[in-house]
Amino acid sequence: MSENLENTATIEASSNQVITGSLVVEHLLEVIIVDFLTKWNLDECEITLYPQYEECKNVIYFIQKKDKEYVLRFTFRKDRTIQQLQAEAHFIDYLRVNKVPVAYPIKSKNGTFVETLKMDDLIVYGMLFSKAKGFSMPEKNYQYRKGVPIDEYYHNFGKTIGLIHKLTGHYSPQNRMTMRHELLKSVETELLPKYLPKNQDNIENKFNKLINETKRLPRDAKCFGLIHADFHDGNFLVNNDNGNLILFDFDDSAYCWFMYELANAWTRGMKFAQYETTIERRKAKMDEWFEKIMGGYSTEHTLSNYWLTKLELFIKVVEMEYLINIFQHLEANNGSLETNEELNYRITCIENDIPYFGFFDNIYNPDNPFCLPIAE
Numbered sequence: 001m002s003e004n005l006e007n008t009a010t011i012e013a014s015s016n017q018v019i020t021g022s023l024v025v026e027h028l029l030e031v032i033i034v035d036f037l038t039k040w041n042l043d044e045c046e047i048t049l050y051p052q053y054e055e056c057k058n059v060i061y062f063i064q065k066k067d068k069e070y071v072l073r074f075t076f077r078k079d080r081t082i083q084q085l086q087a088e089a090h091f092i093d094y095l096r097v098n099k100v101p102v103a104y105p106i107k108s109k110n111g112t113f114v115e116t117l118k119m120d121d122l123i124v125y126g127m128l129f130s131k132a133k134g135f136s137m138p139e140k141n142y143q144y145r146k147g148v149p150i151d152e153y154y155h156n157f158g159k160t161i162g163l164i165h166k167l168t169g170h171y172s173p174q175n176r177m178t179m180r181h182e183l184l185k186s187v188e189t190e191l192l193p194k195y196l197p198k199n200q201d202n203i204e205n206k207f208n209k210l211i212n213e214t215k216r217l218p219r220d221a222k223c224f225g226l227i228h229a230d231f232h233d234g235n236f237l238v239n240n241d242n243g244n245l246i247l248f249d250f251d252d253s254a255y256c257w258f259m260y261e262l263a264n265a266w267t268r269g270m271k272f273a274q275y276e277t278t279i280e281r282r283k284a285k286m287d288e289w290f291e292k293i294m295g296g297y298s299t300e301h302t303l304s305n306y307w308l309t310k311l312e313l314f315i316k317v318v319e320m321e322y323l324i325n326i327f328q329h330l331e332a333n334n335g336s337l338e339t340n341e342e343l344n345y346r347i348t349c350i351e352n353d354i355p356y357f358g359f360f361d362n363i364y365n366p367d368n369p370f371c372l373p374i375a376e
Contacts, residue, residue, distance in 0.1 A: 032074060032117055033061070036126040039108040039115045042070070058251065062131065069131035071103065071248075074124055079190070080251075082114055085125055087173055087180045088250050089113035091226055098167050100160075101239070103132045103248035132246040134237030142272075145240055151292060152243050158296030160245045161231060161265060165258045166301040168225035183229055183254035184211055187321065195327040202351055207320050213313065217257060223307055227261045229254045232268050259307050262297070263314035266290050270359060274369045279360050286359070312355055319357055322346060341371035348372055 037043055042065055050060035050071075057077055063070040075085065089105040093113075096104040105113045106128045117124045137144075137153070144150040173179045188211050196204055218224075228235075230252040236245040269289030276282045323346045330340065349358040358364045363372065 031119060032124055032126070033072075035117050036072060036074075036115060036128075037063070039110060039126070040070075040072075040106065040128045041109055042072075042128075047072075063128075070106070071129040071131050073127050073129065075127070075251075076122075076124060080125070082116060082125060084180060085114045085127060088253055089127065090174050091171065091180070091253060092250050094171055095164065095167060100163055100167065101244050101246040102250075103129045103246065105129055129248065132237045132248050134239045134246050136237055137233045145238070145243060148243065153238065154289065154292035155296035156238075156243055156245055157265065158293035159299055160236075160247065160296075161228075161261055161293075162297035162300030164228060165225065165261070165297075168227065169221035171226060173226075180226055180254050183256040183260065184214055184317070186254065187211070187324065191324050191328070195324050195331060197327065200347075203323070203347065206350055210313075210316055210320060214257070214317065217310070219257075223259070223303065224255070224257050226253060226255050227258065228252075229256060229261065231261055231264060257307075257310075257314065258301075258303060259310050259314045260317060262293070262303075263311055263318050265293050266311065266315060267318055267357065269293070270357065273359075275366050277366050279362075279364075282364075283360055315356060319346070319350065323350065341368075341373055344374055345370050345372035 033047065034043075037045065037047075042063055045063050045065040048062040048064075050062060059074040059076070061072040061074075063072050090113075092102055092104055095102050107113055108115050108128070113127060115126045117126065142150075144153050188208075192204065192207060196207070228247065228250060230249065231247075235249040236247045238245060266286070266289075269286055272289060273282045273285035276285060323343075326340070326343050326346060330343070345358065345363070348354075348363065349361075354361045354363060357370065365371070
């Protein structure tokens with residue numbers, strides 16, 4: 001086994017210890033790596049620590065054994081039980097069987113998708129996945145396949161979401177004990193109480209009102225089910241031969257309304273319009289983006305016009321999550337709440353009921369996107 005370890009990791013363990021630096025190299029390589037690789041018969045291979053792992057909530061290694069490539073993922077998270085991980089693997093495997101291009105889980109020699117390693121009071125879960133083949137749109141600066149209009153990318157973006165939504169309507173989990181969580185219930189009962197500061201009463205009231213509004217919405221297999229819940233261009237590669245998206249990172253997969261995922265897709269188009277200098281141009285670009293997304297989506301799944309009228313509502317839900325994620329990130333990195341311009345922008349938009357992330361309002365500044373300077 002050879003290794004390429006130019007980076008070190010910081011992992012919050014279940015004992016609330018923090019393992020850092022050279023201790024991670026010693027612990028992960030000498031104990032965890034060897035243990036898990038043996039369980040997948042990968043004891044003679046090359047391993048490379050995923051270079052952007054600090055942005056992840058897991059530890060990721062690329063594995064190569066002869067001409068085959070894999071991804072090994074370690075999970076230390078307290079909010080991920082073995083049942084949750086088994087449910088994730090079961091859903092991805094269901095998608096694979098139904099011809100969705102995914103980086104799929106691989107069973108160990110013990111016949112399980114999830115292996116466990118216990119070290120004192122630390123529990124580590126390991127999973128092995130196939131490695132997606134293709135190119136990353138962000139890494140290519142959004143230069144698409146040579147000679148192919150980028151409209152194909154927009155179409156396939158929506159088509160892939162639609163295919164998953166169509167299939168999840170027929171999906172049955174292994175059993176009720178191994179089911180993924182409900183996304184908005186988790187936000188309401190876990191994330192909001194934990195990360196929203198106590199002095200944000202106005203924001204809390206708006207969030208609770210928003211969540212209560214979603215609770216009154218209908219639920220059936222055509223509009224609600226298990227979704228990826230983190231669908232964006234950092235979680236798929238593009239097949240250079242046919243333009244298909246190869247999807248991975250189902251770590252946040254959860255039950256929710258399909259419009260949540262489409263609202264999230266809407267927000268992903270803002271990067272293509274964020275430097276437009278007028279509201280009219282930004283609106284035109286966003287309309288074009290979402291029309292093409294829905295064009296691809298509708299080739300696989302159909303939502304009634306009722307749900308499309310709920311786009312603004314679910315964009316607010318996505319905005320709520322964005323804000324909680326900022327609070328979570330600042331807490332983890334000891335950041336300042338008082339001087340963060342992005343946080344100030346998000347709070348101002350929510351407190352003043354400015355829809356669509358403020359993207360179509362005069363509060364938005366294309367020279368400083370999604371930021372609002374703090375008044376002296």
